[in-house]
Amino acid sequence: MKKSLYILYIFAFVGLLSSCQQKLQDLIDENPYSTGSRKLNINLIYPEGFEDELKAGAEVTVLNPSNGAVYNLVSDSQGKVSIELQYGFYRVSVTDKGTPISGAIPIFNRSVDQIRLIDTLKGDLNLNVELILSYAGQLIIKEIYYRGCTGPDQKTFQFDKYLAIYNNSDDVAYLDSVCFGTVEPYNAPTSPTAWSYIKEGQRVIRDTIPIIEAVWQFPGTGKSHPLQPGEQAVVAISAAVNHTILRPQSVNLDVPGYWVCYNQRYTNASYHPSPGPNLVGRWLDLLWKGGTANAYPFSVSSPATVIFRIPEVGAQAYVNDPANRSRKPGTTSATEYIMIPSAWVLDGVESFDVTTKNKRLPASIDASYSLMESSDGYQGKTIHRKIDPIATAIAGGRIVYMDTNNSLNDFYVRESQSIKE
Numbered sequence: 001m002k003k004s005l006y007i008l009y010i011f012a013f014v015g016l017l018s019s020c021q022q023k024l025q026d027l028i029d030e031n032p033y034s035t036g037s038r039k040l041n042i043n044l045i046y047p048e049g050f051e052d053e054l055k056a057g058a059e060v061t062v063l064n065p066s067n068g069a070v071y072n073l074v075s076d077s078q079g080k081v082s083i084e085l086q087y088g089f090y091r092v093s094v095t096d097k098g099t100p101i102s103g104a105i106p107i108f109n110r111s112v113d114q115i116r117l118i119d120t121l122k123g124d125l126n127l128n129v130e131l132i133l134s135y136a137g138q139l140i141i142k143e144i145y146y147r148g149c150t151g152p153d154q155k156t157f158q159f160d161k162y163l164a165i166y167n168n169s170d171d172v173a174y175l176d177s178v179c180f181g182t183v184e185p186y187n188a189p190t191s192p193t194a195w196s197y198i199k200e201g202q203r204v205i206r207d208t209i210p211i212i213e214a215v216w217q218f219p220g221t222g223k224s225h226p227l228q229p230g231e232q233a234v235v236a237i238s239a240a241v242n243h244t245i246l247r248p249q250s251v252n253l254d255v256p257g258y259w260v261c262y263n264q265r266y267t268n269a270s271y272h273p274s275p276g277p278n279l280v281g282r283w284l285d286l287l288w289k290g291g292t293a294n295a296y297p298f299s300v301s302s303p304a305t306v307i308f309r310i311p312e313v314g315a316q317a318y319v320n321d322p323a324n325r326s327r328k329p330g331t332t333s334a335t336e337y338i339m340i341p342s343a344w345v346l347d348g349v350e351s352f353d354v355t356t357k358n359k360r361l362p363a364s365i366d367a368s369y370s371l372m373e374s375s376d377g378y379q380g381k382t383i384h385r386k387i388d389p390i391a392t393a394i395a396g397g398r399i400v401y402m403d404t405n406n407s408l409n410d411f412y413v414r415e416s417q418s419i420k421e
Contacts, residue, residue: 170229
């Protein structure tokens, strides 16, 4: 009897070993980094009602996050483009502009992550990219300074962050009721965001945006704070004082006309000292605070920043309603986030410190990301919008910035803060 059991155990072990070897072989067979290549055929699908926008010239970027290789392509007249690529994982982003409608410029974007080209594929890989409709904005994020600087004592400094909002249109804009916040998680994640799902083999980020920790809002009754075409509003995210006195590489945030994120619920004096005398009456309202932090956390490496308006019910009523909050999917954490529909977002910028990170914003807000690497940290550098020379000429010389809702196209790393000029 014992001998029979031993024989059964041996057969079971051999079967298990064979199964493990087969699984290992399957993993080897699917190794995307084995030698070889496959052709990727990309087919652009325009939103319903905009099929006539199908034309040559849509900008298609293919990125290999593992080695940073970037391939800049354009579609043909049928909305198609093909490229032969080495085995690996790829990210595809697409941007195209449509014909203006009553002055509004339609923008078509999409970003697709984790496209696998592997040697087990039979033939080419065909990828249908369904483009998402958005419009160029009136109020845009012109510049974000978040990487900090270094003082004469060679110590790094990060309590001088700011954001610049710009009126990129021909009409007067109003800051009243405009909200500001950052998207969960604080830093660009190393794995796909929990606020996403798989649809037809493609990862899709949800259309509602999780705002983390706080919602700030410009005060006013509707037309209290006009912003003329070509004007900007600078918002001190951290200490609104003159930092250049002790650190020449920093900035002066105590300037008449600037704004500040300041509320006495944030008690950390390094981040939030009393604002300078030039900012009396220029404090953003803290509509909602969701955590226990004693300072407003804003990433020093890779924030995802949004400005938005909450219509109809009003911002305060909206954030006070528990139905408009959510906990992070797949976790037991009790932390809640304010959920903002992407249609309410006026502008948003995804920031990475390395290309291998994962997005938090859907393509309708930002089809890609701006990149400021760790080596750029603490040097007074910012991410800043590029000037659109054609639109600027049409506007008679008033500066118009690039706005394709694709930060790879729209932003560059600036060597120093623009507000120092």
